[in-house]
Amino acid sequence: MVPTQYYLILSAILFGLGAVAFVFKRNIITIFMSIELMLNAVNLAFVAFSQAFGKVHGQVFVLFVIVVAAAEAAVGLGIIILIQRNRQSLNVEKVNLLKL
Amino acid sequence: MTPVLLIFFVLAGLAVLGAVSLVLQKHPIHSALSLIVVMVCLAGLYLLMGAEFVAAVQIIVYGGAIMVLFIFVIMLLNAGEEERTDFSKIAKFAGLPLALALTAAIAAAVVKPDQSLHPVTEPVIAKATEQISTMLFKEFVYPFELTSFLILVAIIGALVLAQREKK
Numbered sequence: 626m627v628p629t630q631y632y633l634i635l636s637a638i639l640f641g642l643g644a645v646a647f648v649f650k651r652n653i654i655t656i657f658m659s660i661e662l663m664l665n666a667v668n669l670a671f672v673a674f675s676q677a678f679g680k681v682h683g684q685v686f687v688l689f690v691i692v693v694a695a696a697e698a699a700v701g702l703g704i705i706i707l708i709q710r711n712r713q714s715l716n717v718e719k720v721n722l723l724k725l
Numbered sequence: 726m727t728p729v730l731l732i733f734f735v736l737a738g739l740a741v742l743g744a745v746s747l748v749l750q751k752h753p754i755h756s757a758l759s760l761i762v763v764m765v766c767l768a769g770l771y772l773l774m775g776a777e778f779v780a781a782v783q784i785i786v787y788g789g790a791i792m793v794l795f796i797f798v799i800m801l802l803n804a805g806e807e808e809r810t811d812f813s814k815i816a817k818f819a820g821l822p823l824a825l826a827l828t829a830a831i832a833a834a835v836v837k838p839d840q841s842l843h844p845v846t847e848p849v850i851a852k853a854t855e856q857i858s859t860m861l862f863k864e865f866v867y868p869f870e871l872t873s874f875l876i877l878v879a880i881i882g883a884l885v886l887a888q889r890e891k892k
């Protein structure tokens with residue numbers, strides 16, 4: 626059987642790659658997707674711990690994380706559409722003012 | 726090597742490849758497709774761990790709803806290839822080592838050698854879906870109701886943000 630540690634290491638690698646994408650990417654949509662990648666990595670760790678301890682709490686938490694991610698995606702993409710409409714660009718370097 | 730371990734390594738390798746591809750691709754739609762690969766692989770891993778309900782939700786909500794929303798917005802905005810801008814000197818040289826250090830730090834923190842975690846076997850939790858539903862509607866019923874409120878707020882927020890200003 627697969628040791629829990631393997632899942633945790635995979636989760637750490639995915640989180641690290643998500644953080645790299647978050648910092649290195651310049652397109653605001655891709656940055657948003659890297660946040661989703663990090664959330665997924667955390668979900669993997671939740672499920673792995675849930676199985677390792679034989680308790681179902683971790684899986685319930687994953688459901689809450691997914692709901693929050695869905696809400697975040699809806700609002701975030703609305704903001705991205707607004708930025709594109711006001712600045713004609715998706716580059717984050719051009720979004721340097723809070724005022725739209 | 727047992728078949729289960731083999732399946733794990735295939736899925737994990739695909740997931741990491743997808744995540745690397747997300748970082749390296751220039752066009753946002755390619756990044757989005759790579760992210761879908763990662764999510765499907767993670768759903769497979771959940772199945773391997775015996776968390777069927779989470780696997781199904783992962784496919785339906787992440788792979789189905791959220792990624793469709795992303796691709797819809799990419800197509801709506803006609804997003805092209807991303808423009809490269811100059812990194813700062815610190816980011817150029819310290820960026821990747823620091824990212825590796827972050828990964829190593831997280832991995833070292835979660836993987837303690839003397840941990841009493843027993844290896845993941847398939848049915849550690851019998852009838853996981855039943856237990857999840859019971860817990861969701863008994864112990865976690867207030868957070869559950871709050872999430873429905875959160876979704877409502879998010880819908881209203883998205884509507885307000887996306888509407889055109891009337892003149």
